[in-house]
Amino acid sequence: MKVLIVGAGFAGSVCARELAEAGHQILLVDKRPHIGGNAYDEVDEHGVLVHPYGPHIFHTNSKRVFEYLSRFTDWRFYEHRVLAKVDEQLLPIPINRTTINTLYGKNLTEEEVGAYLESVREPRDPIRTSEDVVLSSVGSDLCEKFFRGYTRKQWGLDLSELSAGVAARIPTRTNDDDRYFGDTFQFMPNEGYTRMFERMLDHPLIEVRLGTDFESVREAWPHDHIVYSGPVDAFYQYRFGKLPYRSLRFVHEHLPDRSRIQDVGTVNYPNDHEYTRITEFKHLTGQQHPGTSTVKEYPQAEGDPFYPIPRPENEALFKQYEALAEQETRVTFIGRLAQYRYYNMDQVVAAALKAAEALLDGNR
Template identity: 80%
Template sequence: MSTSPSSPDFLVVGAGFAGSVCARQLADAGHRVLVIDKRPHIGGNAYDCLDEHGVLIHPYGPHIFHTNSKLVFEYLSRFTDWRFYEHRVLAKVGDQLLPIPINRTTLNKLYGLTLSEEEAQAYIERVREPRAPLKTSEDVVLNSVGSDLCEKFFRGYTRKQWGLDLSELSAGVAARIPTRTNDDDRYFSDSFQFMPAQGYTRMFEAMLDHPLISVQTGQDFESVREVYTSARLIYTGPIDSYFKQCFGPLPYRSLRFAHEHLDQDSSFQAVGTVNYPNDHAFTRITEFKHLTGQKAKGTSIVREYPQDEGDPYYPVPRPESEALFKRYEALAEQETQVTFVGRLAQYRYYNMDQIVAAALKASDDILKRP
């Protein structure tokens, strides 16, 4: 990564997936690119590093890569080798740890049953409470699994995660979680489920390692906003911040991460993540060595505490939030020299592969312009 060019063709704000992919695509096409990020590192929320005990951790919570897109997987494979990893999650309900998403094993252990797959399907069909139309997340969950499973697995978790009841959230939130009647206990069912073999940061370093790409970390956009006025802008930050919150701030939910190292050789928990839908103020605990496969002394975990204040992580999916975003989006469409791409710029809860796909498309669109 070279020093800062005096007159880049493109200024990319944000060195996460959206910004880094755009930067690499534009540099590969022969353009000089300056990437800035207000944090002291690249990689955005996917940044990983060794903690003081030598364990590879994700400071901003677990990032598990999964995709059905061969295009996205092959693109990222240019910059990393992979470690096969299928994420599994358990939920603590009472004294039991049960597979989530709900599957046949969940039902049998929870209720002391011996259902076959067909019987599990019939059970779900019997307890579900049909709702139409599906306007809220409560509608989605009740329509899918009924009230008892809703209370045990979803309502409390949602209240902690969003500070809102299921009935106050748009339907799309709960639609992300499937229900199964077989014994598949994988959290994701995507075709490609891998982790970067040397970690995410190493992958970002390789992506940004190009003679036409310069990177400045610890650099806030506002401090250079009027410096590179001739450069075309790729903006991946919060869209409301770009417009100085002229319509008011878009609502986000944030997280506080409580990292802990345990001086023990055995695993802290049986799987990568355990959810706590009904107990404690935190939503889940993740143990990183499950994700990374690292062999190191001791083990490191993180607890996640959702909160209103702090870095913006999750757009709050409510109709009024979307209406406010649409006002900012209308302003963005008038900015002919700016491309808005990524979670914060598009006010969408994208998975990592979706951000890569959006950045590849945005780059292609830019390069097609005269």
């Protein structure tokens, strides 16, 4: 086959590699001037490895995904930790025993923390919104201190206006585990994500064209199949209207005379400032450098699509596009934008491997 693949992030790049190894000719296009999608990283002008599109921390419970990516990178062990600024305190998030004890001046055991959370939670039935999830889990005070303000900044909506799945991603712990993720495999690519993508796409049957729009090659490059990881509404020229997304503005800063400014990789600001969080990249990469580079994230309505907005009316609109997509026999839709889902990186890799397998099974 000759396969046109749209998007050089995880979805497109994994499919490109799998199909090329099976002997198929690949043209991979991306409208950006680089590979790697939002996971792209680069050395800034000060010599610090940064993530232009915000922090990307790899974590997975899938041994298959970890072993697959290990073909293209060595790893640096890294467990991400996040603090939230509440009043004048920096407290672990997800909420754990340390959070509760420090915030309220208590000295509770694990068992007592469980009992405390049980006493303050406000059960909701049925669980429909993210507000229902948070109040049922930690009650109104912790909701106001950690979640409501952050959510309003991040999404431009109240917790009560978002589907339950948004808040359900964040656990609550009764022990002192302060890791942001609990996955089995928590690592960072040792030489960065871009180097990993370069190795993945280094195959004689893969041609990569950057700064290239899908429409410019859609008819110009004869192909047997399309693997599409762009916005599904754009594929259909917005036939039913645009799918809503939340975007981000990134403000990068370098401090030449400070080797570290934070105790952890990311600090959240649920109630202060217009930005949601600051990430300091040297925590993530382990890089040694006399200065340090950070990024602040300012959520906004306009700009590149980053987060599908999980609301019932948006899901209903997506279903109209999904019905069209399911009728396609020569197009595979894969990834966050094509499937209008918030996927972690490992989920995209797993889905891409599955999609490539299905495509190969149908063409053997």
